[in-house]
Amino acid sequence: MGARGGPTLERVPSERPVGVVTRGTTNPNRLRRCDRWLLGPEAARLRRAGPDPVVVDLGYGASPVTTVELAARLRTLRPDVRVVGVEIDPERVAAARPLEGPGLRFVRGGFEVPVPGGGRPLVVRAFNVLRQYDEAEVPAAWAAVVDRLAPGGLLVDGTCDEVGRLAAWVAVTADGPGSLTLSWRLRGLERPGVVAERLPKALIHRNVPGEGVHALLTALDDAFARQSALASFGMRQRFVAAVRAVRDAGWPVLGGPSRWRLGELTVAWDAVAPGGSATTGGDAGHQGP
Incomplete structure (x- = not known):
């Protein structure tokens, strides 16, 4: 195919x-x-x-x-x-x-x-x-x-x-693309941005400064690094805290902690669409739940 x-x-x-x-x-x-x-x-x-x-x-x-x-x-x-x-x-x-x-x-x-x-x-x-x-x-x-x-x-x-x-x-x-979901095996995860190499074709070449998906992965890596103190409680707690921080920063995160604990993050497509917002999800006019 x-x-x-x-x-x-x-x-x-x-x-x-x-x-x-x-x-x-x-x-x-x-x-x-x-x-x-x-x-x-x-x-x-x-x-x-x-x-x-x-x-x-x-x-x-x-x-x-x-x-x-x-x-x-x-x-x-x-x-x-x-x-x-x-x-x-x-x-x-x-x-x-x-x-x-x-x-x-x-x-x-x-x-x-x-x-x-x-x-x-x-x-x-x-x-x-x-x-x-x-x-x-x-x-x-x-x-x-x-x-x-x-x-x-x-x-x-x-x-x-x-x-x-x-x-x-x-x-x-x-109605067109509605969301992007990213999913990680949390055990042994060094940083969420490693998923960049597995982005779908519509986004794989868009992980560059100025593109929304690059801004999202950068924000997620930064939040994950800031939550390093939680690593002693387990990778799941650290990841959930990082996603919550990204959502609170204005990214249009769909779903809640029950999905994050699985190592899963879904965002509205408008925030990462090629040529879209290049700073935060808030710039795309969205707020998380």
Whole structure:
């Protein structure tokens, strides 16, 4: 689904999947942080959906393990969920099909997001897919996927490291991108700014002075450093205090301590959008809860 050597999202005949093959790197539990978020802040979206909601794992890679895990986790909330793994590489699809069962299918496809039997997905999770595209292609990819969503649907465009200790994702709906979530494994964390290397494609090149995401990570690192005295009480307490300080400084932090204690921070997209505020979230006209 991603690319090497200049991928494109140009229109192609409808019988061909839209996109190109990614490296396919994956590992068990790599996307657990995003799955936990879908079952946390996004649980209401799943609960209020009609019967048999469809969730798509777009570009699941060389192994279907993250798709299988997604299905198992979502069934704890919606036993009737239908999970579809979509991959552009036919060999990957063929290798995954022996794992199919009730509510779990694997199909060949790309950004056109095919759903067996028809219907539109409520959620599309696309991790480490757009990372390999050009930044200029991100809006077209978002638009293509969002156009396939069910009413009230959600695209999650994210990136994470090889074992899922660092992750970041953008929540995109028909209204456009709404939030950026950053997630860390707190044990052994030296500074929150290390997540910069895992920012989604829309932001990875924007971590420079003058951009909102750079200002956010700088503010978070500074707050984390100032809370060093709390390290003796545990990394969780130190991180929560740092996020609270960032929120109190005016950054539009969404959610509260129950998410921060998990090593998770979500901010409104306007504060970090490319070309947006370059000092504090308060400059974007937002206040945290």
